[in-house]
Amino acid sequence: MAASGRKQTAAVVVLYRPDSSVLDNVASYLDQVDRVYAVDNSEEPDAEFEARLHSLGQVTGLALGANLGIARALNEGARAALADGYSRLLTMDQDSTATPMLVQELGACLDTDPRIALVSPVHHQVGMFIPKCEPGCRDVLTAMTSGNLVRLQAWRAVGGFMEELFIDSVDDEFCLRLQQAGFRVVESGGTLLHHRLGKMRRHRFPWPCWTFNHSALRRYYITRNRLVVGTRYRSAYPHYWRMLLVYMAKDVAKILLYEEEKVQKITMMLRGVRDFMRGVLGPCPGA
Numbered sequence: 001m002a003a004s005g006r007k008q009t010a011a012v013v014v015l016y017r018p019d020s021s022v023l024d025n026v027a028s029y030l031d032q033v034d035r036v037y038a039v040d041n042s043e044e045p046d047a048e049f050e051a052r053l054h055s056l057g058q059v060t061g062l063a064l065g066a067n068l069g070i071a072r073a074l075n076e077g078a079r080a081a082l083a084d085g086y087s088r089l090l091t092m093d094q095d096s097t098a099t100p101m102l103v104q105e106l107g108a109c110l111d112t113d114p115r116i117a118l119v120s121p122v123h124h125q126v127g128m129f130i131p132k133c134e135p136g137c138r139d140v141l142t143a144m145t146s147g148n149l150v151r152l153q154a155w156r157a158v159g160g161f162m163e164e165l166f167i168d169s170v171d172d173e174f175c176l177r178l179q180q181a182g183f184r185v186v187e188s189g190g191t192l193l194h195h196r197l198g199k200m201r202r203h204r205f206p207w208p209c210w211t212f213n214h215s216a217l218r219r220y221y222i223t224r225n226r227l228v229v230g231t232r233y234r235s236a237y238p239h240y241w242r243m244l245l246v247y248m249a250k251d252v253a254k255i256l257l258y259e260e261e262k263v264q265k266i267t268m269m270l271r272g273v274r275d276f277m278r279g280v281l282g283p284c285p286g287a
Contacts, residue, residue: 009033009103009149011090012077014070015040022094023052029098030056033090037062037080039073069166069283074145078155086152093146097194105191106149109137117154117183118175121147121193125200135190141240143185145171147193154183164281168218169225176233176240203258211254216264219255220284223248223272228281 011033013026018040026036038053039062053059062076074091081089088110090103102121109119120143124130148171155161158181162173175185199213214222226244234241255265275285 008086009088009090009107010035010037010077010081010084010086011092012037012039012074012081013092013094014073014077015042015094016067017042018046018049018094020049020052022049023056025092025094025097026053026059027056029090029092029102030058032098032100032103034058034086035060035081035084037077039077040064041067041069041073043067067283069163069170070145071161071163071165071167071170074170075160075163078150078152078160082152082156089150089152089155091145091148091150093195095196096146098147099192099194102147102191102193103149106147106188109186109188110149110151112137113184115182115184116186117151117178118143118185119149120144120185120187121191122187122189123147123195124192125195130192133190133192137186137188140175140185140187141179141237142172142175143187144195146195154178154181157181158183165225165228166221166281166283167225168221169229172240173225173229173232176229176237180233180236201258207253207257209254209258211258213259214265216261216268217284217287219251219265220268220272220275220287222251223269224276224280225272227273227276 011029013036015022015038030036036059038059041064043066045063050061054061060080062080064073078089106119106121110116120140122131122133123144158177161170165173178185201211201213203209203211226248230241230244255262259265
């Protein structure tokens with residue numbers, strides 16, 4: 001049934017081996033949209049979880065039967081939303097919780113200019129300090145996937161999310177490609193999203209910082225895809241490329257100083273560099 005009336009927004013949430021906490025996260029935005037497309041990347045979906053999820057109402061499950069990557073899952077949700085007549089899509093991670101007025105506030109920014117393709121909230125990493133929210137809609141270069149309100153016409157115009165990346169940097173690449181196509185990417189500075197990213201730990205000595213303690217496999221994707229996206233947009237956004245180089249240097253330092261499995265993680269980062277140079281994309285070979 002086509003979307004009409006007060007709401008014209010669907011949501012997509014990407015699932016991978018979800019636990020019961022995901023139900024509460026989905027419930028936090030369920031009444032803010034017309035429909036939620038739950039795209040499951042799990043190799044073997046949990047039938048009990050699926051039943052509990054569908055019992056929430058207005059949830060459509062899309063089981064992919066294998067881990068095909070976050071970009072593929074997002075595109076599947078977007079295609080389903082377009083087919084059902086929706087014009088806007090809220091993209092959510094399974095570990096994100098929406099604030100009560102999230103969609104309304106994002107939509108207010110989206111409505112200010114038809115060139116705006118994506119509106120992002122301010123991300124609060126649970127366990128860290130709550131960032132200062134300053135109301136207003138301001139242009140940003142990139143935005144994390146979770147909590148974004150995407151204009152589906154723009155998603156279709158640029159060809160959707162880049163599935164070859166599989167996971168990591170999918171959000172950055174999409175934002176940069178939108179802007180190269182003449183669209184705007186905006187942050188709603190007064191809108192907060194609660195997000196859980198990795199196994200966060202705080203360190204004070206010898207370098208005060210936070211670490212996310214990603215697995216060695218994630219380090220492979222992060223490294224490879226940063227290089228892929230950074231070099232692809234280096235001419236148009238040289239400051240973005242420089243920023244990525246700084247991030248990668250800091251990641252190495254944090255791993256060596258604070259994280260476990262140092263050898264495995266550095267080895268997989270080097271493998272990511274090698275595969276970038278060889279033009280290897282998609283799932284990590286042999287993983």
